[in-house]
Amino acid sequence: MDQQQQPAALGDMDPEAFRHYGYKMVDWIADYLANGKEYPVLARVKPGEIRGALPIRPPEEPETMEAIMADVDRVLMPGITHWNAPGFLAYFANTGSGPGILGEMLASGLNVNAMLWLTSPAATELEQVTLDWLRQALGLPAPLFGVINDTASSSTLYALAAAREALTDLAIRQKGLAGRADVPRLRIYASQEAHSATDKAAMTLGIGQEGVCKIATDGELRMDAAQLEQAIQRDREEGWRPCAVVATVGTTSTSSIDPVPQIADICEKYGLWLHVDAAYGGSAAIAPEMRRVLDGCERADSLVINPHKWLFTPMDCSVLYTRKPKVLKAAFSLVPEFLRTAQDQDDEVPNLMDYGTSLGRRFRSLKLWMIMRYFGQEGLAARIREHCRMAQWLAQQINATPGYELMAPVHFSLVCFRLHPQGMDDEQQLDELNEDIMNRINASGRFFLSHTRVNDRYTIRVAIGNIRTMEHDIHALWDMVQSPS
Amino acid sequence: MDQQQQPAALGDMDPEAFRHYGYKMVDWIADYLANGKEYPVLARVKPGEIRGALPIRPPEEPETMEAIMADVDRVLMPGITHWNAPGFLAYFANTGSGPGILGEMLASGLNVNAMLWLTSPAATELEQVTLDWLRQALGLPAPLFGVINDTASSSTLYALAAAREALTDLAIRQKGLAGRADVPRLRIYASQEAHSATDKAAMTLGIGQEGVCKIATDGELRMDAAQLEQAIQRDREEGWRPCAVVATVGTTSTSSIDPVPQIADICEKYGLWLHVDAAYGGSAAIAPEMRRVLDGCERADSLVINPHKWLFTPMDCSVLYTRKPKVLKAAFSLVPEFLRTAQDQDDEVPNLMDYGTSLGRRFRSLKLWMIMRYFGQEGLAARIREHCRMAQWLAQQINATPGYELMAPVHFSLVCFRLHPQGMDDEQQLDELNEDIMNRINASGRFFLSHTRVNDRYTIRVAIGNIRTMEHDIHALWDMVQSPS
Structure with missing residues (x-):
């Protein structure tokens, strides 16, 4: 396609140019969703690093979408923490699902x-x-x-x-x-x-x-x-x-x-x-x-x-x-x-x-409406159920493995646990041990976990909630928890 | 493409299916932006009409994106007031511009x-x-x-x-x-x-x-x-x-x-x-x-x-x-x-x-960053300037035409005016006359204006602010204001 490289003197991006770049953006997102594991889930940049890679002054003249998207890849992506990746198990994991993204596209196009x-x-x-x-x-x-x-x-x-x-x-x-x-x-x-x-x-x-x-x-x-x-x-x-x-x-x-x-x-x-x-x-x-x-x-x-x-x-x-x-x-x-x-x-x-x-x-109802229709009530329930099943599986491993303890009942898809080796009863030492485990796992790039305090004890949280998180991810996580640092 | 018509039992929409429907959504938006004038700017439905056309109960089983998009066209579009159309001149007009929509797409794909x-x-x-x-x-x-x-x-x-x-x-x-x-x-x-x-x-x-x-x-x-x-x-x-x-x-x-x-x-x-x-x-x-x-x-x-x-x-x-x-x-x-x-x-x-x-x-900064780069500071200024110029043109017509009066100074791109025929000085009559003009214009489908009260007098507002609103739109509006009802 012979797209317009520069905006006109007035008016919006030409609709045909929008079509061209829209396809490219869809390709970008589809590739991202297919290959999420290529990125470390938790961004590894230092404070100020992204800002330092961006111009201090605003652009006077128009730039091409090609230049902008190149900077998305080069400058921004290293600073993204990947909430939409299967290995995101921090806070409460969430999802920008396919039909939800399509709903947001339509909402921004209509812009009502x-x-x-x-x-x-x-x-x-x-x-x-x-x-x-x-x-x-x-x-x-x-x-x-x-x-x-x-x-x-x-x-x-x-x-x-x-x-x-x-x-x-x-x-x-x-x-x-x-x-x-x-x-x-x-x-x-x-x-x-x-x-x-x-x-x-x-x-x-x-x-x-x-x-x-x-x-x-x-x-x-x-x-x-x-x-x-x-x-x-x-x-x-x-x-x-x-x-x-x-x-x-x-x-x-x-x-x-x-x-x-x-x-x-x-x-x-x-x-x-x-x-x-x-x-x-x-x-x-x-x-x-x-x-x-x-x-x-x-x-x-x-x-x-x-x-x-x-x-x-x-x-x-x-x-x-x-x-x-x-x-x-x-x-x-x-x-x-x-x-x-x-x-x-x-x-x-x-x-x-x-x-x-x-x-x-x-x-905002557009995306929710599309999700409820695309997955159907039974499809949504199946995914919720699978998340709860994976959490129960992890809880069982923790219960069955000496030296680990659940820190709270597992009602949903959140698992709170810590390593508590037999004989180690110094709470500060236990806090540090578990903080080290979490930091080691987060540094691996494969997963991102977060923590809390339960009865003032440092506790690792595994929050399963992304639609793309599968059983093999949780198996891999459990292996990594147990592997020596 | 041989896309997946139904979601899998678990997981998200397949990335290749997302690509397929993403292209279709981009086409839908590009066509919409190119042909905005086909729709009446102000929706013509009656209260409850959209709701009445939607199922009362949630879908149990998954539905196809084709079925969902068909309902967007059939059920929802008659109930859309087109903020993104050049004829939207109500409240403060705004725009979902091309680079802005692309920014929203990326934001929902990353979902951070x-x-x-x-x-x-x-x-x-x-x-x-x-x-x-x-x-x-x-x-x-x-x-x-x-x-x-x-x-x-x-x-x-x-x-x-x-x-x-x-x-x-x-x-x-x-x-x-x-x-x-x-x-x-x-x-x-x-x-x-x-x-x-x-x-x-x-x-x-x-x-x-x-x-x-x-x-x-x-x-x-x-x-x-x-x-x-x-x-x-x-x-x-x-x-x-x-x-x-x-x-x-x-x-x-x-x-x-x-x-x-x-x-x-x-x-x-x-x-x-x-x-x-x-x-x-x-x-x-x-x-x-x-x-x-x-x-x-x-x-x-x-x-x-x-x-x-x-x-x-x-x-x-x-x-x-x-x-x-x-x-x-x-x-x-x-x-x-x-x-x-x-x-x-x-x-x-x-x-x-x-x-x-x-x-x-x-x-949310993604879309603003893309807009500032795609149009450039000078490009944004040129569009602001053009909106102000169109507002001044309209103000000049109002000042130069007997029977019309500006109700407030035009500092930006908003024009407040009313029809005030010589000899008609009953304020209630003037209010009704101007409300009728606004309603007539809004009923035409070509424009959507809103009103205010200035010193307690009914006042028609023309808010120019959509990036796609051009000089010929404002000329057409002025013709319509003056045409007999």
Whole structure:
């Protein structure tokens, strides 16, 4: 093809040039996905190395896509940590799957902003339909309002803003929290194992870090419901106003599951908003035999599940469900004249900008819709199931091998363990030993693991969640763990 | 090609199948961009129509990409409002340009999460380099820390959280705002014409809508600096604690420009954080003769510019600049064990999750980097200039034609006007007349305009900003405005 090498004086890249470079980009991605193992999973560059290889000053004149793509390969690729590789087992592994990438391509080509129904009816309605599909697939009862945000941190922030707004006697949206003798200190409860997103939300909302009461966990790292109730009672006596409880289904550290049914009882008894962080664990419920992990969540006021964690959806796609969309809307809706439309009062078609702080909204449901159709509910369940099976296999090896110990129960696809040689009981020495193992494996380039602390002990995490991670990868990992350094 | 029609039992779409469907998707987008005029710009569907055409239940079994893409054409496309079409002149028009779409493709293929430097050094460092390029292109002095967020609403929320945190004696992050006798009511100042993002941020931050003091504007819809100072003095006397001023360069309603140098003087005098909302207008400064629009912004504590508005970048890409990154980080940084890395204390390489609420971060700098290189600084300036020229042409027609009037000065590429026939002075009648004109034009399918109210009068907005909008489009619009209904 005789493509255009330089942009015109005005206008966009010519559509035929886009076609040419688009094919090349597709080839690049297809080759990358086929040959992911050629790269070390964890980037090996030093701080500042990528920056140092890029020009200090912006380009004055146009450059060719060929030059730009050559720099992707030469400059950027050495600095990429490969989240999309089968050997990525850190944090919670995720996937930009084929149909998900195709969905993102289409979304960027259309480039609609789904802030109002009117500004692309298909984007708002597809988001509603797809999230109702997901609700059904997870076994959650209707009606349940869903909206896509960028991250679980945003979803939790919005949920807790709704919880705060639900204290209707305080009129917080209107009057704020500051300088008011009629507003007591507010309290949000979460377990010691809960994600820092709750603390960040409390900081942002003006509730403050001290407004988060951390509830102790039991031997399996689950929130102790009895202690939750005691804390609420004590706070009430001391003049705090309890506001919300954040329960977690699949904590980030070890994937423990808080006792949501008992927590829901307590929330009902004391009139508190129940928010469930199922950002990672919730996706498991798509496999019918795993639905029990969401037991009690049908009683939650709000619930977050991230398809960009374990439903093979490219970043970003976090779903906030709520049984109280009117409260969520009351916390955020504010419609200036230039955004008023004939549909504003139509409950049939929400304006999704009304349910959070962000006005602009990408067409993120497209990728999730394509993934749910391309794999089908059974195909998604099969992949979730296989990840859990691989995690159980690894857990069995750890249990069966002297000198290794599991550090937490394996509920999903996350395995937390450490090497603990017989006779070595100095905790600092054990921490260093395990940190060395993790660093050795990460340095190999074949895998990337991350760590946590369980009961203050250094713990290696193996988070299986990338759709391309196969049994032989986990076998290879176990071999590498055991091989001498 | 003999592609795989169905997904395998496990794993992702086969890379060769991805290549096949990727080509088809590129063809779809290239054809769409070439033939955008075939669709009505504003979707014509009724509320619920798209939803009604989609299955109520999720698919159990896998479906083919052919079936999915057929539904894109059959079901979704009638419900798309075409932001990427040359006739889109509503709100602030934007563009998913060719190099920007290619950048999004690559970002979704790599699917990295740039929360920590370590989790993809290239993503963090390219973001720093690209935002420093943009800073230079806009003529802003170094050092200036930049970070990409999803929207200006988030950027403004984060900036005002930093402003709140800058009241260090109050320790708000730690202690919150509620139930404290030592915290007075807080006040943020913005003009009556400022974007609702400031109100939403105040609501979210616990400052409340009443904590936003709206300053009157002058005859050109600019914040009246003298009234700002009076309001600050009055508030101080009445026990409020002034916290921040939000000035706007290019208001959403009419693109007016607040007197930033005078406002900066006042902020300095009273020790207030100055945040500048240049989400739309800031991009103009890339044309050297337009740099004056950012006069005074070198003194701002923070500044937001959205490349996804007027720098041809697909949604979403909002840049928050700040001269006080340590304060922004103090408002948000919270690092749990599982995210601790060896680089945490390294000022050389920030962990960008520390500068806002969202933990997960897409590789959004890729598209902006590709756009800045593909068009070059001069190419971007030429396109900005051409948009401004077209807006001036339209303004001249309006001024030269009896019965039409400009409703606000044309500083950038936004034209606000109405029909005002001689002798018709009933304001309600004029409102209806102009609403009818806008509705007639929008119903034509050729253009999509939006409206505002200027001095409470219904005003038609023509927002030129899509890279594909050409002179002949604006000529055709002016013909259509004047043609009998």
